[in-house]
Amino acid sequence: MRVDPSVNRNSNRIHFANRTGSAFWPLQLVLIVATIVGACFIATEVNRLPAVPKLTNKPRVIMPEYNLPMVVSDEQLQTVLTKIHPKFPTTPPKTNFVDHALRMWGTSIEFDDFSLNGAQLRELLLKYEVFENAWGANEPPLLKQSEFGISVRTQEGRSTVSHVDHLIGTLSEIGTTLDHPIFLKTRNGTVKDLHNHMFKSFALNQKEYEWTALAWAFYADGPSTWYTSDKQAITFDNMARRMMRQEQPQGVCYGQHRLYSMTIMLRADDQAKEAGQPLLEPETREMIIDYLGSMTAKLYRTQSLEGHWDANWPDTSKAISDPQTDPLSRRILATGHTLEWWAMAPAELHPPRETIVRAGQWLANVIGEMEPAKIEKNYTFLTHAARALALWRGKLPDQADVELRKYRSYQGPIAESQPAIPIKQAKSSKIQK
Amino acid sequence: MYNVDPSLPLASGIRHYVDGWAGRILIHKVHQAGGLEVLSLSFALLFTCIAIIWSRLYVTISGRFWFCLASIVWIGICFQQLSGLSTHSLGFLCFTALVACTVGLKSRTPESPNSAEPFEISVADFSWPSWLAALLIGVAWVNLDGSFLIGWIWAAALLISRSITLLVQRLDTNAVRFWADRELKSRLLLLELLILASICNPLGIKIFGVFFWWPDHPFVASMAAFKPIVLFSWQGAGLAITILAWFLASRFANNVRAWQLFSVVLGILAVSLSSSFLIWVLPVIILATCAMLAPNELADSNLETETSILTSESNSTNQVSTIENPTLRFAFTLVCCLAVWVSFTFSPASHLLLGGKSRSADQILGPANPIEAVEVVKKNPDKNGLLWCPSYWSDRVQDIENPRPVFANANMHSIPKQALFDYEILYNGDNGWLKVLDRYRITEMMIDKRRQTRMLHNLRAKAQGWVRIHEDEKAVVFRKSSSDAS
Numbered sequence: 072m073r074v075d076p077s078v079n080r081n082s083n084r085i086h087f088a089n090r091t092g093s094a095f096w097p098l099q100l101v102l103i104v105a106t107i108v109g110a111c112f113i114a115t116e117v118n119r120l121p122a123v124p125k126l127t128n129k130p131r132v133i134m135p136e137y138n139l140p141m142v143v144s145d146e147q148l149q150t151v152l153t154k155i156h157p158k159f160p161t162t163p164p165k166t167n168f169v170d171h172a173l174r175m176w177g178t179s180i181e182f183d184d185f186s187l188n189g190a191q192l193r194e195l196l197l198k199y200e201v202f203e204n205a206w207g208a209n210e211p212p213l214l215k216q217s218e219f220g221i222s223v224r225t226q227e228g229r230s231t232v233s234h235v236d237h238l239i240g241t242l243s244e245i246g247t248t249l250d251h252p253i254f255l256k257t258r259n260g261t262v263k264d265l266h267n268h269m270f271k272s273f274a275l276n277q278k279e280y281e282w283t284a285l286a287w288a289f290y291a292d293g294p295s296t297w298y299t300s301d302k303q304a305i306t307f308d309n310m311a312r313r314m315m316r317q318e319q320p321q322g323v324c325y326g327q328h329r330l331y332s333m334t335i336m337l338r339a340d341d342q343a344k345e346a347g348q349p350l351l352e353p354e355t356r357e358m359i360i361d362y363l364g365s366m367t368a369k370l371y372r373t374q375s376l377e378g379h380w381d382a383n384w385p386d387t388s389k390a391i392s393d394p395q396t397d398p399l400s401r402r403i404l405a406t407g408h409t410l411e412w413w414a415m416a417p418a419e420l421h422p423p424r425e426t427i428v429r430a431g432q433w434l435a436n437v438i439g440e441m442e443p444a445k446i447e448k449n450y451t452f453l454t455h456a457a458r459a460l461a462l463w464r465g466k467l468p469d470q471a472d473v474e475l476r477k478y479r480s481y482q483g484p485i486a487e488s489q490p491a492i493p494i495k496q497a498k499s500s501k502i503q504k
Numbered sequence: 505m506y507n508v509d510p511s512l513p514l515a516s517g518i519r520h521y522v523d524g525w526a527g528r529i530l531i532h533k534v535h536q537a538g539g540l541e542v543l544s545l546s547f548a549l550l551f552t553c554i555a556i557i558w559s560r561l562y563v564t565i566s567g568r569f570w571f572c573l574a575s576i577v578w579i580g581i582c583f584q585q586l587s588g589l590s591t592h593s594l595g596f597l598c599f600t601a602l603v604a605c606t607v608g609l610k611s612r613t614p615e616s617p618n619s620a621e622p623f624e625i626s627v628a629d630f631s632w633p634s635w636l637a638a639l640l641i642g643v644a645w646v647n648l649d650g651s652f653l654i655g656w657i658w659a660a661a662l663l664i665s666r667s668i669t670l671l672v673q674r675l676d677t678n679a680v681r682f683w684a685d686r687e688l689k690s691r692l693l694l695l696e697l698l699i700l701a702s703i704c705n706p707l708g709i710k711i712f713g714v715f716f717w718w719p720d721h722p723f724v725a726s727m728a729a730f731k732p733i734v735l736f737s738w739q740g741a742g743l744a745i746t747i748l749a750w751f752l753a754s755r756f757a758n759n760v761r762a763w764q765l766f767s768v769v770l771g772i773l774a775v776s777l778s779s780s781f782l783i784w785v786l787p788v789i790i791l792a793t794c795a796m797l798a799p800n801e802l803a804d805s806n807l808e809t810e811t812s813i814l815t816s817e818s819n820s821t822n823q824v825s826t827i828e829n830p831t832l833r834f835a836f837t838l839v840c841c842l843a844v845w846v847s848f849t850f851s852p853a854s855h856l857l858l859g860g861k862s863r864s865a866d867q868i869l870g871p872a873n874p875i876e877a878v879e880v881v882k883k884n885p886d887k888n889g890l891l892w893c894p895s896y897w898s899d900r901v902q903d904i905e906n907p908r909p910v911f912a913n914a915n916m917h918s919i920p921k922q923a924l925f926d927y928e929i930l931y932n933g934d935n936g937w938l939k940v941l942d943r944y945r946i947t948e949m950m951i952d953k954r955r956q957t958r959m960l961h962n963l964r965a966k967a968q969g970w971v972r973i974h975e976d977e978k979a980v981v982f983r984k985s986s987s988d989a990s
Contacts, residue, residue, distance in 0.1 A: 095689055096683060099692065102696075109712075110712075110716070113712060113713050113716050114716035114718075116713070117713045117714075117716050117717055118716065118717065118718050274920055274921065274922040275517075275920065275922075276514065276920060276922040276923050276926065276943070276944070277922060278943065299920070300921075301518065301920040301921055301922075302518060302519065302719075302720050303515075303516075303517045303518045303920055304517035304518070304519075305517065306517070309516055309517055316944070316945050317942060317943060317945055318942065318945060321942045321943070
């Protein structure tokens with residue numbers, strides 16, 4: 072007879088297994104089933120990391136808050152805006168120009184000259200048929216189906232956009248809803264598909280991230296966290312820290328896009344706070360305000376006598392990183408972008424009024440004197456500059472252009488001494504002379 | 505415990521499991537108490553203890569005194585892996601303790617009650633202290649090192665091997681009632697106890713959630729990717745010889761237990777995934793070999809009672825050996841004392857008593873460690889910027905109480921892909937390195953002179969605003985000048 076070798080061993084041992092008696096295996100069965108169910112639940116829960124944040128269909132509206140005619144008079148503004156009308160001599164117009172023009176003018180604008188209307192600009196970007204008519208069938212489409220949604224061809228030549236996620240940023244700033252249709256070569260989609268691709272292919276350390284942050288701030292439905300393909304949690308807080316990480320003026324457009332995006336994040340946070348769902352942690356908000364304040368201080372110190380800044384705006388003692396670029400282009404770029412983020416920033420982040428006025432006047436005068444060829448060459452920088460000037464009059468460029476055109480047709484030449492109506496009184500500035 | 509690796513800002517927001525938190529603190533405290541010398545001594549003592557326990561196990565299981573020398577085999581083969589005190593060392597101590605607990609350290613002599621039976625692991629014979637010890641080992645292990653899963657694997661292997669044994673028996677004779685087997689139940693309880701013990705950690709029950717992280721599984725990732733053992737290497741050859749010895753032993757043995765077979769199969773599977781498992785696998789395979797080489801002069805009479813699954817038909821030559829009771833003689837004691845004294849006088853600990861010079865840090869850590877450069881980097885760190893240094897040096901600049909933000913450290917699997925890609929650019933000095941430095945706000949670089957010649961050349965020749973603050977034969981430290989870093 073075979074015997075279990077362990078049976079006859081020391082009988083004075085304590086045998087847990089025997090104590091449970093016949094209940095041992097039923098108990099084990101219950102335990103195993105419970106473990107399997109628990110494991111399945113845990114496995115699902117721990118890996119359920121949203122790849123896209125919670126978004127609202129309609130983006131928030133963030134408007135300018137100041138109206139300072141000293142920065143740019145009505146007449147100057149009308150001159151500037153007229154020069155930046157999207158009447159591109161080159162056909163087809165560079166997609167980059169169209170993208171920037173759409174951001175500046177929005178979709179409702181209609182011009183009385185040979186410029187492309189807002190709706191046409193948008194169609195050129197979002198409808199393959201229109202794009203194909205302009206560029207020909209041999210040109211690869213601007214928008215294409217991707218693994219995650221719809222991707223935008225970027226920095227691949229004249230028919231593509233120049234900045235990562237800039238087109239989505241544009242669509243958010245002009246108030247495009249997520250369900251707005253997009254017509255591709257083979258299928259149709261919506262703006263949401265663009266967002267899906269943008270978020271799912273995002274990496275926190277990628278070279279350009281400013282427009283991603285901006286687009287998210289416009290559509291964010293509360294401070295939701297989402298996860299990259301590396302399973303890295305993305306919040307407005309770590310996005311802001313990423314933007315502040317790099318030294319200035321590193322990054323595209325001399326680091327000014329970072330400043331603009333952070334300003335928009337502050338404004339979006341203000342709105343979200345009113346709804347009881349702030350986007351930023353209070354400490355991060357403080358950090359951003361301190362950072363932008365320190366940038367304003369640098370800008371205040373480095374402004375030229377004429378009123379402009381250059382590529383080395385944080386420290387004029389340092390060499391310019393791109394000396395081969397036309398100095399005027401550089402200055403318009405630096406000055407236009409600076410005035411643009413200041414126009415949207417809380418008043419406490421502004422420099423003394425004189426600094427803004429000098430910069431605005433320099434821009435208005437320089438643009439007013441520019442030849443059409445030069446306008447076309449610098450069109451993207453100029454859209455930022457012209458938009459900034461319109462914002463300093465408390466209006467978006469399309470609103471300002473329409474109103475000024477109406478006013479002119481009603482009254483003839485604009486009266487020079489039109490009184491300024493401040494939308495919001497500027498609070499005392501942190502930056503003192 | 506997760507989402508926090510204070511020394512790795514680029515991994516912020518990436519869930520992170522800190523394995524062996526208590527082990528790290530313990531090692532840090534040892535280092536604080538006595539510096540590198542004490543750390544080195546602790547490692548030596550720890551591994552001596554481990555080796556002694558394994559030697560004792562080999563003697564216990566085989567009944568032959570000279571089998572204690574078998575520890576030399578696996579220590580010799582795995583020597584490269586014994587690179588200093590780490591949480592893995594503490595984990596290995598726990599593993600050793602668990603094996604000792606399950607196998608038992610009591611000597612088997614011809615006079616002992618079970619000596620007539622071939623050796624079999626018997627968890628059913630556990631006493632209260634044994635169960636308590638298993639519980640304590642489980643609790644300690646989960647906090648000391650992330651290798652506690654190996655304890656589960658050991659217990660699971662014992663359980664499965666017992667199940668196989670019983671199933672084979674049942675097929676043969678239908679004599680053993682599978683479900684009533686006390687040993688089987690006890691082994692299952694042992695596994696459950698170890699799993700239960702793992703709750704006793706700062707994460708509590710949430711630790712089970714960590715097992716399901718995917719694709720960023722910390723335990724899979726910590727294996728440093730798929731890196732099977734190379735057979736044409738010292739370690740590979742050592743493993744092959746050990747397995748050959750096991751095979752030969754199985755030919756001469758009367759029977760092969762399921763756990764003995766399992767230890768080899770699992771071992772081969774483990775090292776074919778990663779060579780780092782070798783140190784866990786070899787001692788167990790040797791243990792299985794020793795068990796097969798146990799004297800079995802009395803076993804023949806009980807052959808029918810055995811629960812073997814493999815029987816060596818060719819085994820006609822039963823190995824018979826007589827085990828002599830060790831007799832303590834004065835001469836033997838004297839020689840042992842002399843050996844201990846000689847060992848002590850040659851050991852670093854002797855200078856405390858006998859005087860003499862301490863070993864230098866270079867001698868303790870080895871010539872590849874940039875000790876001076878690390879000291880420079882630790883002094884006056886730039887709090888606004890990031891330090892880049894090769895990942896294999898990053899842990900040297902870390903201080904558990906005051907972690908220094910670095911670009912990459914040993915937790916390479918926690919770093920986002922883009923950052924890993926950029927790490928390689930900086931390591932090799934590839935195109936775009938200057939922009940990468942700016943993008944991550946790196947303000948300090950420690951360069952490995954031997955391996956990073958191109959990057960070193962780049963920094964010397966092309967990096968404006970970077971100042972060399974230290975250079976020795978191993979490393980060069982560059983710092984971005986403060987005006988540039990502002």
